Amino acid sequence: MQHQPLTIAVLAGTTRRQRQSIKVARYIAEFGRKLPDITIIFVDPVELHLEGDGNDPEGKDPKYTLVTEEADAFFVVTPEYNHSFPGSLKRMLDSELANYNHKPVAFAGVSDGNWGGTRAIEALVPAVRETGLVVMSWDVYFPYVPTLFNDDGNLKPEYEERYEKSLTKLYAELIWFASILKTARNQSKENEQ
Ligand SMILES: Cc1cc2nc3c(=O)[nH]c(=O)nc-3n(C[C@H](O)[C@H](O)[C@H](O)COP(=O)(O)O)c2cc1C
Numbered sequence: 001m002q003h004q005p006l007t008i009a010v011l012a013g014t015t016r017r018q019r020q021s022i023k024v025a026r027y028i029a030e031f032g033r034k035l036p037d038i039t040i041i042f043v044d045p046v047e048l049h050l051e052g053d054g055n056d057p058e059g060k061d062p063k064y065t066l067v068t069e070e071a072d073a074f075f076v077v078t079p080e081y082n083h084s085f086p087g088s089l090k091r092m093l094d095s096e097l098a099n100y101n102h103k104p105v106a107f108a109g110v111s112d113g114n115w116g117g118t119r120a121i122e123a124l125v126p127a128v129r130e131t132g133l134v135v136m137s138w139d140v141y142f143p144y145v146p147t148l149f150n151d152d153g154n155l156k157p158e159y160e161e162r163y164e165k166s167l168t169k170l171y172a173e174l175i176w177f178a179s180i181l182k183t184a185r186n187q188s189k190e191n192e193q
Contacts (some may be wrong), residue, residue: 005037008039009071013078013110014086020145021110023153025077031167032075038175041067045088049093053190060095064157068099073178074133075171078097079110079145080120085127093127100133102185104177106170116141134181136173140166 010032012025025042032040032061048061078085093100105128109117121139128135142148148159155163 003037003074003175004182005039006069006072006175006178007039007041007181008073008075008174008178009031009041009067009091010075011041011077011092012042013076013089014081015046015088019079020112020149021077021079021142023149024108024110024142024145027149027155027163028075028077028167032146032171035171035175038171041071043067043092045092045115050091053091053094053095055095055132064092064095065099068096070130071099071103071183073174074100074105075104075108075174076105076124076128077108077110078117078120080115080117083119084123085120087143090127093131097131102181103133104136104174104181105117106136106174108142109139110142110145112146114143134177136170136177138170138173140170145167172184 010025010029011023014021022044029040029042031159032038043064048064050059050061050064052059076089078089107121107124109115111117118139118141125135148155150156
């Protein structure tokens with residue numbers, strides 16, 4: 001399906017120095033950059049300054065506010081931390097509210113064992129639902145993450161076919177929702193004027 005130009009924000013989910021999920025986030029961002037009429041904004045929580053909690057003006061990072069304004073969709077990469085998602089990701093999500101409304105979100109789950117971040121994603125669903133983000137009905141999982149990438153950070157060739165297939169499908173779904181919802185949001189704005 002042809003679609004209008006769209007911007008997708010890929011959110012890396014964690015900040016620890018030895019983080020593995022950043023490789024997944026970069027792979028997903030690079031994958032998206034190859035798609036026609038898609039602009040990818042890569043968001044690394046290490047580069048944000050989000051003071052305190054909540055979404056008061058002093059608790060926002062203007063850089064992230066701008067990203068959430070510009071984004072037509074979000075692709076969240078979350079590792080699993082104690083059967084949930086990391087605090088950095090929650091902090092990032094909490095710092096904004098209205099800019100998420102009526103926009104779609106896809107999830108990639110990451111773990112070093114066999115769960116692939118499934119429980120982190122299940123924990124994310126009710127939190128993002130409250131923000132007005134529209135959740136896709138399937139995800140992509142990266143279990144055993146330390147074994148998936150070469151030292152240079154590239155996905156090992158033996159995994160390429162599997163992830164190209166699942167990411168092509170999930171990006172297509174995300175783009176479908178992003179395009180339809182963008183048209184509807186613009187229509188609502190025109191009707192209000
Ligand atoms: C604090 C912490 C808690 C974790 N809890 C879980 C867990 O509950 N389930 C799981 O499958 N993996 C768990 N893991 C393993 C992570 O999924 C794995 O280390 C992954 O690489 C973490 O992402 P990161 O490397 O980007 O920080 C945990 C790791 C950390 C650091």
